Amino acid sequence: xxxxxxLQGKKITIIGSGxxxxxxxxxxxxxxxxxxxxERKHLDEDARNLFRKKGVAWEExxxxxxxxxxxxxxxxxxxxxxxxxxIEARKKGIPVTGELDFIAPFLRGKVIGVTGSxxxxxxxxxxGHMLSRKGFAVSIAGNIGTSLADSxxxxxxxxxxxxxxxxxxxxxxxSCCVAVVTNLAPDHIDWHGSYEEYVRAxxxxxTTQGGSGMVIVQERDRAAxxxxxxxxxxxxxxxxxxxxxxxxxxxxxxxxxxxxxxxTGKNEEKLFGFDDLPLIxxxxxxxxxxxxxxxxxxxxNGIPDLxxxxxxxxxxxxKVAHIGGLLFIDDxxxxxxxxTCTALTSIEGPxxxxxxxxxxxxxxxxxxxxxxxxxxxxxxxxxxxxxxxDALRQAGYxxxxxxxxxxxxxxxxxxxxxxxxxxxxSPACTSWDMYPNYKKRGEHFKSIVLSLEKRx
Numbered sequence: 353x354x355x356x357x358x359l360q361g362k363k364i365t366i367i368g369s370g371x372x373x374x375x376x377x378x379x380x381x382x383x384x385x386x387x388x389x390x391e392r393k394h395l396d397e398d399a400r401n402l403f404r405k406k407g408v409a410w411e412e413x414x415x416x417x418x419x420x421x422x423x424x425x426x427x428x429x430x431x432x433x434x435x436x437x438x439i440e441a442r443k444k445g446i447p448v449t450g451e452l453d454f455i456a457p458f459l460r461g462k463v464i465g466v467t468g469s470x471x472x473x474x475x476x477x478x479x480g481h482m483l484s485r486k487g488f489a490v491s492i493a494g495n496i497g498t499s500l501a502d503s504x505x506x507x508x509x510x511x512x513x514x515x516x517x518x519x520x521x522x523x524x525x526x527s528c529c530v531a532v533v534t535n536l537a538p539d540h541i542d543w544h545g546s547y548e549e550y551v552r553a554x555x556x557x558x559t560t561q562g563g564s565g566m567v568i569v570q571e572r573d574r575a576a577x578x579x580x581x582x583x584x585x586x587x588x589x590x591x592x593x594x595x596x597x598x599x600x601x602x603x604x605x606x607x608x609x610x611x612x613x614x615x616t617g618k619n620e621e622k623l624f625g626f627d628d629l630p631l632i633x634x635x636x637x638x639x640x641x642x643x644x645x646x647x648x649x650x651x652x653n654g655i656p657d658l659x660x661x662x663x664x665x666x667x668x669x670x671k672v673a674h675i676g677g678l679l680f681i682d683d684x685x686x687x688x689x690x691x692t693c694t695a696l697t698s699i700e701g702p703x704x705x706x707x708x709x710x711x712x713x714x715x716x717x718x719x720x721x722x723x724x725x726x727x728x729x730x731x732x733x734x735x736x737x738x739x740x741x742d743a744l745r746q747a748g749y750x751x752x753x754x755x756x757x758x759x760x761x762x763x764x765x766x767x768x769x770x771x772x773x774x775x776x777x778s779p780a781c782t783s784w785d786m787y788p789n790y791k792k793r794g795e796h797f798k799s800i801v802l803s804l805e806k807r808x
Contacts, residue, residue, distance in 0.1 A: 362385050362386065363422045365390060365419050365420070365441075366428060367435070375502050382406075388410065389408055392415060393412065394413060424448075424449065425449070426451065427451065429451055429516060433522075451519055452520070452523040452525065453523060456525040460507050461510055462509065464479060464511070464513070464528060464531075465557050467517070467520060467534070467554055468533050468535050471635060472495070472515075473495070474664065474665055474668055482655075485660070486652055489508050490508065490511075490512060493513050500513055517543075520556040521544075527560055530568065530649055532642050533557065533577060536554065536577070537690030538550070539688045539690065566585050568603070569589070570589050571594070571599065587599065587601040587649070589604075603642070603644075612624055630660075630662055633669050667683065669682075672797070672802070681695075681776045681778075684779065684797060686778035686780060687779065687783070691778070692722075696722050696776070697726060699774055702728040703775075704730070704731060704768045705730050707736075707779055708779055708780075709734040709779045709785055709793070710782045711736045712782065716736075716743035719780050724744070724749045729751045730744055731764045731768070732752060733760070753768060758786075758793070758796050
């Protein structure tokens with residue numbers, strides 16, 4: 353990446369006008385570059401207003417030849433290396449870089465990076481919350497919804513950044529003082545081409561670290577990420593008894609004592625008790641353990657007090673309402689098989705689960721097996737409802753109800769439980785067949801539930 357003063361007057365093309373694209377365009381314009389944003393879809397009004405204010409030119413509804421009239425092309429988050437505009441730029445000899453490499457030289461503060469298939473948003477937000485309660489100047493950014501570019505040139509103690517596999521694919525410059533990989537499971541196979549390539553992208557959070565960086569991973573994912581148990585940088589999380597005597601440094605969750613410990617050699621130090629964490633579900637014990645592990649590595653103590661005031665994130669196993677004997681939970685962020693399976697196994701009681709949406713090319717057999725074991729009923733909707741229903745039947749499960757939309761799905765889930773249990777929205781699919789994003793899907797679910805509450 354060139355020094356900041358060398359960008360003055362340079363022509364830079366930004367691909368994409370989403371959160372990262374807007375941030376990149378603002379940063380590049382502020383550095384004196386001549387910026388052009390190219391978007392294959394229609395621009396939203398926020399993007400138009402921002403680009404006008406910053407003096408940024410743009411095009412929408414497709415990429416023209418002008419996209420390659422540049423000294424540098426920057427791929428926003430989610431832009432594939434196989435995108436025609438990227439291929440064309442490289443064919444013409446134009447340098448192409450990713451979001452993280454463009455921004456990294458302008459960050460002022462220690463970077464804590466969080467990635468993983470599931471739980472990364474909650475872990476990132478919780479880390480930011482805990483560090484803020486300690487009195488540090490903290491930026492929470494990245495895939496969680498705030499452009500990392502917005503953190504540039506500001507003086508931070510810590511920048512806690514959620515990193516997607518898309519962002520990490522391009523990364524060669526961003527180095528984390530602590531890197532966290534919450535877990536690994538098949539996701540975004542359609543983008544990466546294979547699970548192996550997906551994991552390779554995730555592992556770049558580790559391979560781009562400096563020599564003094566620390567790493568927290570699941571013990572079960574350690575080999576896939578290519579890190580050795582003898583590596584002094586590595587701290588492995590596991591449930592006590594699952595992987596005895598593997599890593600020298602470990603975070604252990606003990607169901608018997610309902611506590612989490614940090615082990616160094618044979619010495620164990622209690623970090624917190626399960627009841628100290630204000631989140632539901634076994635998966636959130638893992639998220640909380642990794643966040644607490646980071647604070648411990650940074651030399652901070654008093655973990656239980658640091659959890660105080662954290663209410664979790666919307667649409668991630670979020671309690672919506674208790675209506676009679678029914679608990680309604682919004683896990684619209686459950687957009688892959690692994691996250692939905694985790695939600696099902698982490699929440700107690702009879703459950704009617706609402707599944708379906710637009711798929712990612714995943715195998716639904718593991719989902720079907722978990723539904724068979726954990727759910728009293730499954731309501732399927734959206735583009736994938738036929739495939740999911742077929743997988744459920746093949747697993748020997750027949751409590752399946754097909755729905756035409758969210759209102760119908762909630763109605764059928766309620767009926768299936770006969771007045772007692774949990775109605776869980778955790779679709780295992782993206783929302784794009786019916787909604788612009790998972791947030792809108794979750795908001796629709798919540799509005800239906802709250803209107804139901806008023807009628808009863």
